[in-house]
Amino acid sequence: MNTDAAPLRARHLAWLVALFLLALLPRLYSAQTLGWDWDMPGSFTLVNFDEGGSCRAALDGFNYSTFVGHQTIGIAAALGYSPPGGVAGNAPAAKAWCHSPAHILIARSYSAITGALTVVLVAVIALQLVPAQPVVAWTAGALLALSGFHISESHSGTVDAPSVFFIYAFLAWMVIAVRRASLPALLASPLLLVPAVWAKYWVFATFAYTALLPRRAWDYVTSGLDPRRIALLAVATGVLFAVVTNPAFDLAGRYPLLAFFYLLVPWRRVHRPMAILWLLVPVLAWLVTRVDIISAYTGGGLSGRFGSGYGVIGWHKWLRNLVNLPAVLLVGLSLPACLFIPAGIRALTRRDLRARAWLCLIVPLAVFALYMAFLAPVTYYRHYLALLPGAALLASLGLHSTGWGQRRWFVVLFLLWPALLAVDLVADYHRDPRIELRQWFDRHPRARVLTSFYVSPPRQYARNSRLFRPEYAQGDAAPLRHADYLILSENWYDTAFANELNGPLTGNTARLVKTTPAYARFYRTALAGEHPHLRLEEALDVVNFMPELVIHRYFYGTFQLFVGDIRIFRVVD
Secondary structure, X not given: OHHHHHHHHHHXXXXXXXXXXXXXXXXXXXXXXXXXXXXXXXXXXXXXXXXXXXXXXXXXXXXXXXXXXXXXXXXXXXXXXXOOOOOOOOHHHHHHHHOOHHHHHHXXXXXHHHHHHHXXXXXXXXXXXXXXXXXXXXXXXXXXXXXXXXXXXXXXXXXXXXXXXXXXXXXXXXXXXXXXXXXXXHHHOHHHHHHHHHOOOOHHHHHHHHHXXXXXXXXXXXXXXXXXXXXXXXXXXXXXXXXXXXXXXXXXXXXXXXXXXXXXXXOOOOOHHHHHHHHHHHHHHHHHOOOHHHHHHHHHOOOOXXXXXXXXXXXXXXXXXXXXXXXXXXXXXXXXXXXXXXXXXXXXXXXXXXXXXXXXXXXXXXXHHHHHXXXXXXXXXXXXXXXXXXXXXXXXXXXXXXXXXXXXHHHHHHHHHHHHHHHHHHHHHHOOHHHHHHHHHHXXXXXXXXXXXXXXOXXXXXXXXXXXXXXXXXXXXXXXXXXXXXXXXXXXXXXXHOOOOOOOOOOOHHHXXXXXXXXXXXXXXXXXXXXXXXXXXXXXXXXXXXXXXXXXXXXXXXXXXXXXXEEEEEEOO
């Protein structure tokens, strides 16, 4: 036995190194090349305005998590590029330094490396959870390595890719510690929990400790419940939390949901104390969400920032939240991979849902998915990134639990599809419409231009440019008519408004969450070519060929990762 174990470990190490390199190369290439030479040789243009946010927070110039910022600042200092004196506490100076090309390059490279290491961690977790099938680990790692969505977030100097790395470092540690029943490792786990939470306030990592509950406790809690009933009750509980915390849902709409919840509980089969607990779940949901910090995560301590009720989830926003998850998985992993996720879940249930090591991974991700579906007041696609590695593992498990996983040609096609999807998605950054917009500014050097966020003019033309507000187009539209052109970016009118200009139940502008009705009406009117003072002169579009991106564009516009369509309007009287 010992003679076979050593070569096996060596082979595993070789596979892990190969996965790391496969993941690192596309992430690091884009990290090092995006935004340079847009205006002139040696120039730099920030592609994603959220880059450097954690750095700004660490220098006391922004309200955000500081963990990743402290690290990138430390790396910069080690390389001889420390922040100059007087930057700390000076918001404009902190922004200027954190958005400098040198720091952005460091922050992006850091994201690329941590993103590639996340691929390795997924494979390590799979080797622990499915030791008899190492191919599950290699397929899951390759699937994540080739994910265009994960590549895009890993070449950006934001906190998202590093945050997911720290989350999965903690989850991997917990899986190994629980599987080996190592008390020292469990006692040391808080050292990894702190960065997992601190990097982006991912409090859901703490649910990994549910794996430490005694087997008898799990048997007692789940008495009378099969895996399907457990899943239904989990979803129903998420729905209950949503309706009791959200003022957008009236009492009349709560009672049918409450009745449905109670009908799901098999009262005769559960232990009596558990029956009392299930009976009190709605009351407990209401009491828990009265706590300020939890209320900010649910019903909205964020109202009023952009418009009317930023933190309130109306019915239309709830539906959009439910659409977001399959949209992210489809684009992040590809359609073939998503088709095997149900098979992966079935395979998991056959292995035993109560297996402690699996619980370390499944419970935090499941609670997070329920939160994003039913409670989260703000949901950008990047917020779902933590689900992607776990979903890749489930897709791989599903593939290799069927006969399709035995066909090498199919496995090759299974991985070729997301590779093509990654090329299509990541290429958007390298053919960014903002590059072509630079040429438009060169052709109109003296034009008076109003711009939205994300389409700022080159520095030499900035004196003729102003930031546009929809109020400028209201009434007699005098501020608008003083300009020659209006340039709108999809990154602003769609991303900044939480994809609310499109989608289910968004016909009533008064029900939108992240923008005012007046703002929504203006953007819709302008984009439809119906505004009396605007005539579309030029459209600079993102072009995709993979079906996942084409379908998303048809229903919801460009899959938003800070590259989007641009509309150039001539202002007319």
